[in-house]
Amino acid sequence: MAGNAVEKRTGDEVSYSNGVDPHEEPSAEWGWHGGFPKATQGAGWFTVFALLMMLIGNHEGNMANLWLVGIAAAVALGLVYDLKRRRTAWRRN
Numbered sequence: 001m002a003g004n005a006v007e008k009r010t011g012d013e014v015s016y017s018n019g020v021d022p023h024e025e026p027s028a029e030w031g032w033h034g035g036f037p038k039a040t041q042g043a044g045w046f047t048v049f050a051l052l053m054m055l056i057g058n059h060e061g062n063m064a065n066l067w068l069v070g071i072a073a074a075v076a077l078g079l080v081y082d083l084k085r086r087r088t089a090w091r092r093n
Helices: 026-030 037-053 063-087
Strands: none
Touching: 037 063
């Protein structure tokens, strides 16, 4: 029966420059390990647009409008923060 002890790793076992261990992340072995920054930004801005388009409708109260605008503003602020963080990431190295 296998034990439940976790083996300790040293810094020598990580062979990739981005610090990804191929034993824990099998996709790093064939070269892909990351995200889709342009697709993430595009999907986020589409979400903001879709939320604001929902303001046009047949609802009567303004509570739904407040929620739609608030969520759209929060997503837009997150996207602007992400864009700013990505542009200045090279300065932190």
